[in-house]
Structure formats: C-alpha cells, structure tokens
Amino acid sequence: MSQSASQEALELSSEILTDLELGRLPLSNCFMKASRLARLLGDSDTLRTFQFELEGYPSTPDGIPADIWALAEKANRVYKKKDAKTETVKERCYTNSIESLESAKATAQTRLELTELKPTSISSANPNQFVQAPMANIPERNGAQSTILEMSGRLAARRTFLYGYVLNRHNELRVSSPAENIFGSYSQTIDELLSQYIPEDLIKINSISDNISSKNPEDWANAAHTCRRLLQALADNLYPPTEDKIVGSGKNKKTVKLGPDNYINRLVCFCEENNTSGVFNALVGSHLSFIGNRLNSIFSGVQKGSHSSLTQEEAKRIIIFSYLAVGDILKLAYEAEKSVTTKAEPK
Template sequence: MKQQKESLRLLEEALKELESPKGSVLSAIQKISRAAVVMDDTELHVWCLIQLGEQKYTAALRRFLDALVVRQEDDSEEVKDELSKYRKEIDDLGLKPGIHYSSEELTVKYPESGGGYSNIGFVEERYADLVRTKKGNDGTYYKNNLNSHINYVRKKSHELASNLFNQLKFSGTISNCFELLKNEVDDKLIDLDSVLTEQLMLAFKSVSSSKEEEWSQALTTCRRILEGLADQLYPASDQKINGRVLGQSQYVNRIWAFMDASIESDSNKALAKTHIDFLGSWLEKINKLANKGVHAELGQLEATKAVFHTYLVMADILEHLGDEAGDEGKPNINTATIDEIEALLSVSRNVAKEIFKHRIKEGFLDLDSLSKINGVGPKTLKKAEEEFVIDG
C-alpha cells in the first residue's frame, strides 16, 4: 500500500509536468521511471531509460536502426546477417518491439538532427537554444525535428503514465481492501490454530473455482471452521449462559459466550453477537438445502458470501482477545493477549494458548487457577507475578 501511494504521487507529479506548456519532459520521465521501479514495472522502466539516453540500450538500438535503414536499400545476405545480429542483441537486452522500439519511435529517433537517442533533457536544451536564438537550426540540430522528438516523447510518456496511474488508483480497490482484512485474520488465526487457518484459506480459494462441488464444499468448510473455532475459544460444557446451551453441537452459542466474556464494549458486543447469530443460522439453512439436494440456491455467490461473512465474523472475534493494561503499567493477566502471555511468561505458544483458553472457559485467572494449567510451573507462576497484574 505504501509503495502504491508513492507511485501514485510520482505519477501525478509527472502528469502535471507533461500537461503544462512549460513542464519539463525530462523531469516527468525521471519521475515515471522511479514509479516504475517502485511498482516493479520493468518494461516501463526500461522505456524511460531509453528516453534518458542509457547507453546500454541506446547504442544497441542505434546499431539496429541503422542496419534496418540499410536493409531497405540493400537485400544482400551480408546486410541480412548484420540486421539479424543486431536484432538478437536488442532481444538479449530484453527490448520488445512495439514497446521499446515501435515504428513511430524509430522514425522519431532516426534523424540525428532531432537528437536521435540522446537524453531527452539534452533534446529539450537544444530546442530551447534554437527558440531563444530564433534559429531554425545550428548546423547539427533542427528545431522542427527536435520539436517532433519532444512532442512524441511527451505524448507517449503521458499515455504510459496515465495507464499506470489508472491501474494503480482504480483497479482492484475492493479486492485490495478485502485482502487487508483477509491477511489480518489469517495472521491472527494461524497463531490460534494453523489447521483452521488452512481450511479457511482453502475455502477462499474454492469460491473462485468453476466447479459447483467446490462451492458446496466451501459452504460446509465455513461451518466446520466455526465449529473448530468454538472448540478452541470456548470448549463444550454442561452449563448454560443466558439460557443458551453450550454443548458440543451448539458451536454458535459457545462463540457467543466467548464474545460475551471477552468484549468489554456493550455496543461492540451486541454487534458481534448479532453477526455470529446471523452467520450460524444462515449456514445451517444453506447446509440443510445442500443435504436435501437443493442446488439452485447454492451457487458461487452463496459460497462467496459464506466465506466473506466467515472472515468478517473472524475479524470480530479475533479482535477481542484482550489488550488492556493494568493500573501499574503492567498488563492484567485477565485481559492480556496471547502474544503478551507467551512473551512475558517466556512460555511456548501452546502453553500460552492453554492459559488463554482456561481464562475464557473459567472467566477469570488468579495464581491458584493458573497453577493448575498444564505447562505452568513454579517459575512461570513467579514470572506471572512479576510481569502481570493478577487480581486476587
């Protein structure tokens, strides 16, 4: 995203230069070149280097162009072989016809009186000198040819810069925004359960498939992911919370209970609960239709909605793993994140997860309950007293 912003800034400045009667084509090309480097657009970068007179490319192009002109008048095998040799030379440099040496560009670059393959800044200077002295030529360079050269480069660079600018600014906006959400969820979920993360990634991949069976599979996978997440965050129990049964099959209720215990803001809590209730009931409805063999409503759009909703619910849930600090500048162990538990207690990721899950299940952690968790010994308990605020 940062690279994209920098490229857009450079391209916008370049376009302003090119659209101004007094703007410098040299300055514009330099900015387009930098933008191309940032976005790893090698073809555009090389085109810019040619306009800037990079000898590596311009010398080979001049040899090829001269041989091409000779070939128009001499059909001998010797001339053909020489042309083939120079064509191979520019091919080996990665130069492409229509991009780095179009017919129009070769026509403009051929006359030395128009600057040839010199740096476009040099061409602008020679033209400015002739305009200032009110001369049509200086014996080497001709004003009309220089002007044609500058106008061609101005027009072509404006076209290339505009294309890249529009591509960066307007294409893929929605997908990029979702990619941001997806990456955030994937990163957090993989710490909690790598298997669930892999399943979610596969479901996302499945909805772009052309096979109907993969769409149906993505729907089923979304439900299983939520079931697995419930097992991680709020294991099944015989108790009830606000009349909700928390058995093994009541995965929506268990995620709901996790959010009830973890989200402090009442408004955020209500929104997250509503979302998981909606997704759970919607997935159950869709899966019942699938089990009955009703496929008309189970198209790619439904599968895509299921995956997107699952990512949104995951974002709601994983955002609230606890991040409040204690009154003394130390985090409270009852609101600490998994990362804080792992880092500050110097325990493995698995032990940190066990501590976190125990806290969610019991609703509270103190030294006594902490000591009963597998992997937590005297040294860890001492570390907990030093690094965390532990109420009670």
C-alpha cells in the first residue's frame, strides 16, 4: 500500500470510529465508509462481508452456502436456538441487511407509540349498569416491544463487530504509518543512488514488487532471483570480476574467489576496502552472507524444479535484507567517491 493510501486509510478509520462513538451517522452509512476502508487495505474477505451486511446475506431453499455461512459466522450473526418440539439446539443465522434491521426497529417503535396505554373514563346513563373498560391492545404492544428488543440486540452486535474491525485496523495503521514514512524516505535515497550507479536495473525493483504480491510460489522465487540479479549488477559496477585473492596467513590463510559468479564476495571486499569501521563491515557482511547463501539455495532448488522451499514471508525477508544491504553499499560507494574527489581537488 502506498504512503498516501496508508494515510487516507488512517484518517478514514479515525473518522469511522468517531461516527460510531458519537452516533453521528446511521449504522448502514458507517458500514459504507468501512467498505472503503477495507478496499483501501486490500481486505477482500471483509469487503465482501460488508457488502452482505449492507445487502443482506443470500440464501437458497437448501440454506445458506457454506462460504457465505463462514462469513456470517465471522461477523457474529450465527446464534443457537432450541427447537420447541424436538428440544434440539440448532445454529441459526439472521440474514437481514443493516437497513432492514434499522427499519424493523423503527416500525416497531412507531407501533408501540400508536398503541400507548392511556387512562380511559367510561360511564353509563343507567346507574344500575356496570360498564367495563375496553381491553388495551396488549398483544400488539408486547409484539412491538419484543421486536424492538430483538432488533436492538442485533444492531448492537453489528455495531460491535464493525467497531472492533475498524479499531484494530486503526491501531495497526498508527503503528505502521511512521515506519512507512521512515522507510519511504530511506528508499527515496536508495533509489536516487541506484539511478546513479545502475540506472538500467531500476526496472527490476518494480518486477520484485509485482512478483512478491502474487499468490503463486513461482513468482516469489522470481522475486528472489531478481534480488540476485540486482546484487550481481551492483557488484559488477562497483567491484568487477577479478583474480582470486588470498587473505590471512598460516592456518588462517584462505582463498577468496572473486570471479563472475562470486558477486557476494566481491561486494564484501568492496565494503572492506572502502570502510574502516569493523562494525559496518561485520553488519553488511553478515547480511550479504545470509542473502547469498539463501539465494544460492533457492537457485539450486529452481534448477531441480522445486519451488516449495521458499515461503512468501521468507521471500519478503530476502527482499528487505537485499534492499537494505544495497542501500548501505551504495551510500558507502557514494562517500568513497566523494572522498576521492575532495582529495583530488587543488588546494
């Protein structure tokens, strides 16, 4: 979700909560506004539920379809009722729309007012005749009161369901919005550096975003592969393939491969040769080691025709680590280049 959409969703959720708390709008209108909130958040299941709340839950002569029943149960519309004849307890579901519940309550309230009990004075011209006062419409009044009580309970349940959903989304957005703002500012800096060092590979960022949003595991693997190609392009630009080098001495001596396929090693060497901070080198090197090992594992799995080893959450983690590592390396490259330029300027 974009930063502007996230901010709009946060403001909308706050507005809906105020509407519910102060009773500023009919409940049906609040559900309409909440439908927009669900749409902004991409919450398709809840959006469908809200549509049924507004239109009524469809049913057939054979009952309510299983998928719709599941939505109604999630919305707390399912209740248990004991059969008077068999004395068995069965689950029931009221399918009325919000507007029909509100209308039924308003109609019952009107009926109750029209049948209001008033004192009646009755007399007869015959002093020996006893006249009984007519019976008030007690059954009708009881029926209206029963309807009001039932509709009020169901509307209260609808209001509680809606309030809980909006409050949860509002709290989530309040937490995520500052993080999105910070990451948005950071990513803008990274994108500017990417356009400076490897502009032809910027399109890979959009490819990663499209693939990770998919529900197809093969697309998640493709997103990871794109990270691999992005890191390879960065390594080729900053530290082109060269001869292997030997580091350490004695028992600690080892050969570091710096060929075309050893892009992680080349990026680590670039960091070590351009930064004096051991903490920075250890941190970036650790990230690159994790990314490289996992990407190589995924690449090997794909060559064998297996995609099942990579989950969407793990693919997201690889993307985030890759993006942050690229940002750190690009900033280091920029500072190193800036330092060389400063030293080269005549005094």
